Amino acid sequence: MKTFIEETVEKLLERKNFDLTKTTFILPSKRAGSYLKNVLKSNVKKSIFSPEVLSTEEFIEKISSLKPIDNTQSLFKFYNTYKKLTPKKDQEEFDIFYGWAQTLVYDFNEIDRYLIDVNHFFSYLSRIQDINHWALSNPQTDLIKNYLAFWNNIPNYYRDFKEQLIEDQEAYQGLMYRVASEKIEEYIQKNNHQFILIGFNALNNAEQQIFQYILEKGKGEIFWDTDAYFYNDKQHEASLFLRNYADNWSYYKQQNGFKNLPTYYTEDKNVQIYGIPKNIGQAKQTAQILSTIPVEQLSKTAIILNDEGLLNPLLNSLPQTIEKVNITMGLPLKDTPLAALFEIIFELQQLPTEQYYYKPIIEILNHPFVLNKLGEVSKELQLQIHQENLVYLTKEQILSLSTQETKKLLSPILIKHEQPVALLKALVVFTQSLRYQNSTEKPLETEYLYHFHKLFIKILNLVETNSPITTIKSLHRIYKDSLATESLDFSGSPFDGLQLMGMLETRVLDFENIIISSVNEGVLPAGKSSNSFIPFDLKKEYGLPTYKEKDAIYTYHFYRLLQRAKNIHILYNTEPSGLNSGEKSRFITQLEIESPKNNRPNTQFLNPFVPPRKRELKKIQKSPEVIEKLKKLAQHGFSPSALTSYIRNPLDFYKNYVLNIKDTEEVEETVAANTLGTVVHDTLEKFYKPFENKEITKNDLLIMKKNIVSQVQLEFKNTYKQAPINKGKNLIIYEIAKRYISNFLNKELAELEQHTISIKEVENKLKCKIDISELDFDVFIGGKVDRVDYIDEKLRIIDYKTGKVEKSDLKINDWNLLTTDYKYAKAFQVLCYAKMIFTSNNFTDAEAGIISFKNLNAGFLPFINEKSNNINNEVLEKFEKELIKLILEIFNPEIPFEEKEV
Incomplete structure (x- = not known):
């Protein structure tokens, strides 16, 4: 297969009087120019001076002699014009101006590219606005007057803006085209080169005027890349612009249009269409297609990504056989890990308070670039934040917890900067601080830092000037817009290996094998999106491009790719999630209906194979080392909660008590249930501990009631550390804690009316030995009982629960269920406490149960067996029998720790 560039170069070199050294080649892109140079190198057999090869942008810049400026620079300069021509009382802040000025500058750009008469055009536009909205209003309000004044003033804005830029020898793209169209005659007269124009399609009016002048003066030649199949079809959008040039350019009127067009499109082709769900599905299918292409064919293969979001999944899916990939589309800077870090910093800087929420601070400390600089120091600082439960932090708090190295790194970004210049300078310092000591070891990360440093310097220069x-807030907006246009260029050979590019980068290039992804409606073509103040009918009137022309541009690029290709693979997303998703492009429908018979596509619908995943419950065998660990636990004493953890799920018992794996310490933003329980337990311990072995009086309880607020606050401070309890959900939970204790003390006061209450023990540690003849080592159970008291000489063993407990939770009829069903865990726990109390004290009977603060009206909920709530030696013997069975199971090496289904 000969490419279009190869055919064009061969035609030119066949001419006898063709002088390469006095030729300027002009192509749509720099990439196409690189291909042209490579083809020339292969075809020229003697030493010559290289011809000049320019992209359109470079050619226009050369003619106009103006320096190009980007969109952000244009807006800054336009704001000067706006302030100059707008009365001070009517001037808007840059923040508001920025919102509408982007659209207006875009319209200026289009008007200049298409050489529209500005005065006539904007006069027409202002009259449309008047008729559409305000003509019938009488009298006119200030709002209407200001609105109409704005539209009437736009020609003045344009003229002053244009004059300002030309005076500074600068121009946005459209203005550069307008100036170039005015200077083309002077430029051609001074230049004795021949101009070869290659591979153009959709030309704006300025380009048409320039190219026609070159052709009519005999100073050059133009080569169009199209196929007779499209050109002869008057309805096909792929040839919309070329047919227009053939009909309207005087140069072609003399020659009766285009002649000798090739017929590559009707040759035999292998066209495959794949409907696949999601981007990852397209990436995997692309990799599958690539694996079928011979290695020697890869340099003639191109992947065209219409959605840049496919770049990363595709790069991670490429087959191992592919050694070289040339990526031309660039990695957007906004998709790099560093972009997320700076986004957090901008958000922190815009907070209305001096306090920082802990999560963004943790994100900064956990960011790879910061971790690389601080290492373990970052981990220690995070640990301190978690331990102190710092939900909100001030700059001073963060720096007080930091080392000198951390302070130096974080200070520039934690200080609240009121002025944009100050923040930009701080970001420049911060970026420099993140640099790697050895950049050769981390070239990609160093490249990220360099580009962000360059971006901040660029914005800083703009803002200072x-x-x-x-x-x-305004700075953040400028930063995001600038960031969206920046990208990191990949390095690679454009002539060797697999080529990976966007659709517009394929201009003038040809490949034998092509894979086009995301061919969905709304992506290819892009659809009717419009960012313009100019209405559709006015665009049609003045010949400005509408969505129809933009669709035709993509149609041309799509079908031009297919002309010379042999193997064509087209992929689209079938997943109906999100706008325009799941609908195949009209181009696919067109291929299916209108393609030549020998080119009809074969369509496949693919779905990823997802094997059924059967979740197997985990089993952990008991090794000798595990048995030794269990013996140590038995010597220390199994707690009731440890044993009930085994009943609930043996695997949890293994993780928590054998391996000693604890939950990662996190900042507790909202008071957790266990924290509330701790606060209530500790408050009651402080209240009742002084009354051990004493009788409680009404006066004692009243004094406790007076101290509820201070004691609860103290316990929250001890348990919940520095987290706030004075707002939001935490304030509600704080009030609940006070209410629980107040209600409990009221209940106690009511009981004192009819009974006497004497405290025996409060939160005392207990431990007792369990005699198990089958084991040759000692086994103990141990724990802290919340309260042991006497009510009218009756012993009560009490466990506090801040959660809800029902009477049925403590009732047992079948002793076998006690150690096999977690439903009876609370009954198991109180019996453990009863066993420990009875062992350490020679009691004959007692009651053991729970006081539930969520079910306080039910009062003391006793353990019940066979309709009796009395606990005696007979009951404890039955319990001990079940307890021994449970402990023997735990120590049985033949019974693994097996996960239970949730």
């Missing part, structure tokens, strides 16, 4: 930005 023009200074319209007065708020951090």
Whole structure:
């Protein structure tokens, strides 16, 4: 297969009087120019001076002699014009101006590219606005007057803006085209080169005027890349622009249009269409297709990504056989890990308070670039934040917890900067601080840092020079817009290996094998999106491009790719999630209906194979080392909660008590249930501990009631550390804690009316030995009982629960269920406490049960067996029998720790 560039170069070199050294080649892109140079190198057999090869942008810049400026620079300069021509009382802040000015500058760009008469055009536009909205209003309000004044003033804005830029020898793209169209005659007269124009399609009016002048003066030649199949079809959008040039350019009127067009499109082709769900599915299918292409064919293969979001999944899916990939589309800077870090910093800078929420701080400390600089120091600082439960932190708090190295790194970004210049300088310092000591070891990360450093310097220069930005919010917006246009270029050979590019980068290039992804409606073509103040009918009137022309551009690029290709693979997303998703492009429908018979596509619908995943419950065998660990636990004493953990799920018992794996310490934003329980337990311990072995009086309880607020606050401070309890859910939970204790003390006061209450023990540690003849080592159970008291000489063993407990939770009829069903865990726990109390004290009977603060009206809920709530030696013997069975099971090496289904 000969490419279009190869055919064009061969035609030119066959001419006898063709002088390469006095030729300027002009192509749509720099990439196409690189291909042209490579083809020339292969075809020219003698030493010559290289011809000049320019992209359209470079050619236009050369003619106009103006320096190009980007969109952000244009807006800053336009704001100067706006302030100059707008009365001070009517001037808007840059933040508001920025919102509408982007659209207006875009319209200026289009008007200049298409050489529209500005005065006539904007006069027409202002009259449309008047008729559409305000003509019938009488009298006109100030709002209407200001609105119409704005539209009437736009020609003045344009003229002053244009004059300002030309005076500074600068121009946005459209203005550069307009100036170039005015200077083309002078440029051609001074230049004795021949101009070869290659591979153009959709030309704006300025380009058409320039190219026609070159052709009519005999100073050059143009080569169009199209196929007779499209050109002869008057309805096909792929040839919309070329047919227009053939009909309207005087140069072609003399020659009766285009002649000798090739017929590559009707040759035999293998066209495959794949409907696949999601981007990852397309990436995997692309990899599958690539694995079928011979290695020697890869340099003639291109992957065209219409959605840049496919770049990363595709790069991670490429087959091992692919050694070289040339990526031309670039990695967007906004998709790099560093972009997320700076986004957090901008958000922190815009907070209305001096306090920082802990999560963004943790994100900064956990970011790979910061971790690389701080290492373990970052981990220690995070641990301190978790331990102190710092939900909100001030800059001073963060720095007080930090080392000198951390302070140096974080200070620039933690200080609240009121002025944009100050923040930009801080970001430049911060970026420099993140640099790797050895950049050769981390070339990609160093490249990220370099690009962000360059971006901040660029914005800083703009802000210092023009200074319209007065708020951090405005700066953030400028930063995001600038970031969206920046990318990291990959390095690679454009002539060797697999080529990976976007659709517009394929201009003038040809490949034998092509894979086009995301061919969905709304992606290819892009659809009717419009960012313009100019209505559709006015665009049609003045010949400005509408969505129809933009669709035709993509149609041309799509079908031009297919012309010379032999193997074509087209993929689209079938997943109906999100706007325009799941609908195949009209181009696919067109291929299915209108393609030549020998080119009809074969369509496949693919779904990823998802094998059934049967979740197997985990089993952990008991090794000798595990048995030794269990013996140590038995010597220390199994707690009731440890044993009930085994009943609930043996695997949890293994993780928590054998391996000693604890939950990672996290900042507790909202008071957790266990924290509330701890606060209530500790408050009651402080209240009742002084009354051990004493009788409680009404006066004692009243004194406790007076101290509820201070004691609860103290316990929250001890348990919940520095987290706030004075707002939101935490305030509600704080009030609940006070209410629980107040209600409990009221209940106690009511009981004192009819009974006497004497405290025996409060939160005392207990431990007792369990005699198990089958084991040759000692086994103990141990724990802290919340309260042991006497009510009218009757012993009560009490466990507090802040959660809800029902009477049925403590009732047992079948002793076998006690150690096999977690439903009876609370009954198991109180019996453990009863066993320990009875062992350490020679009691004959007692009651053991729970006081549930969520079910306080039920009062003391006793353990019940066979309709009796009395606990005696007979009951404890039955319990001990079940307890021994449970402990023997735990120590049985033949019974693994087996996960239970939830």
